[in-house]
Amino acid sequence: MRQYRDILAISAALLALPSCGPSDDGAQSNDPAEAVSPRPDTSESTATLGHITYSFDPRLLTAADVDIAIPPANDRHHTATKLIPADRAARIGQEGCMYGADDVPTRCNAEREPGLALALLPRPIGEYRGHFQGQSAYGVDTVERSGVEGFAYRSQADAVVTEYLFLPSRDRTILIARSVGDNLPDHVANEFEEVIYSIASAVREADGVGRAAS
Numbered sequence: 001m002r003q004y005r006d007i008l009a010i011s012a013a014l015l016a017l018p019s020c021g022p023s024d025d026g027a028q029s030n031d032p033a034e035a036v037s038p039r040p041d042t043s044e045s046t047a048t049l050g051h052i053t054y055s056f057d058p059r060l061l062t063a064a065d066v067d068i069a070i071p072p073a074n075d076r077h078h079t080a081t082k083l084i085p086a087d088r089a090a091r092i093g094q095e096g097c098m099y100g101a102d103d104v105p106t107r108c109n110a111e112r113e114p115g116l117a118l119a120l121l122p123r124p125i126g127e128y129r130g131h132f133q134g135q136s137a138y139g140v141d142t143v144e145r146s147g148v149e150g151f152a153y154r155s156q157a158d159a160v161v162t163e164y165l166f167l168p169s170r171d172r173t174i175l176i177a178r179s180v181g182d183n184l185p186d187h188v189a190n191e192f193e194e195v196i197y198s199i200a201s202a203v204r205e206a207d208g209v210g211r212a213a214s
Contacts, residue, residue: 047081050120051206052169054198060191062089064110068117068177071153071164072132078175080119083195085188088113100158114160114184116192117177118199125150125168128175146200165196169203 045058056063061083068080084092089110091097097108121128129151132140143152143165150167165176176199178192 049081049118049174049199050169050172052120052174052199052202054118054195054202056083056195056198057191058086060086060188061116061195062086064089064092064115066111066117068119068175070121070128070175071155078119078121080117080175080177082110082113082115082117083192084110084113084115085184100160114179116195117175117179119175119177120169121173121175123173124171125166125173128166128173146197147204148200167200167203168207170207174199174203 043057043059044055046053046055047063048054062085064082064084066080066082067077068082070076070078088108091108092110092113094108096105097112098105099109099112129140132151132153139154141152143150145165145167148167150165152166153164155162155164160179162177162179165178167174167176176196178196180189
C-alpha cells in the first residue's frame with residue numbers, strides 16, 4: 001500500500017513540472033517575436049470617381065488634388081485626382097524640380113509632375129468628342145479599354161507628352177490624362193496601365209459596355 005502511495009506522489013510531481021516542449025492548447029507565446037504575425041498584404045488602395053471604384057498601389061503612386069485643362073482648347077478646367085510617382089510626390093512644395101525644357105530649378109508642383117490625372121466631367125462623351133471635329137491635326141483615335149469604347153488624343157508641350165483618354169460613364173465622361181515625362185520607371189508605367197484597366201473594368205461592370213459617340 002505504501003509503495004502504491006509513493007508511485008502516486010511521484011506521478012503527481014511529474015505532472016506539476018513545466019513542459020519544455022511546445023504547447024498544444026493554442027495559447028500565444030509571450031515572446032514578441034513569436035506572438036506578432038505578419039499583416040496580410042494591403043498593397044492595393046481603392047478610390048472613387050463618381051460611382052466608379054478603382055484601385056492603385058500606394059507604394060508606387062500618391063494621390064494629389066489638381067486642376068486639369070480639358071482639350072483641345074484647354075480653356076476650361078476641372079478638378080482632378082492625380083496619381084504621382086511616390087518618390088516625386090514626396091518632393092511636392094520643395095525647391096529643385098526641373099520641368100520640360102526649363103533649365104532653371106523651380107518649386108516642385110503636382111500639376112507639372114508626371115502622373116495619371118483622373119476627372120469625372122459633367123457632360124456626355126459625345127460633346128467632348130464634338131470639340132475635336134473638323135480638326136484633322138488633333139489626331140483623335142477611337143480606342144477600346146477593357147471592352148469600353150472611348151477616344152484618345154495625344155499632345156506634346158515643353159518636351160512632355162500627355163495622352164488623354166475619354167471614356168463614357170452613364171451620362172458623364174471620365175477623362176484620364178497620362179503625362180509621362182522623361183525617365184519614367186517601367187514599374188510605374190505598368191502601374192498606370194493597371195489603374196486605367198481598373199477604371200475601364202469598373203465602368204464596364206457598373207454601366208455595361210460603353211460606346212463612344214462619333
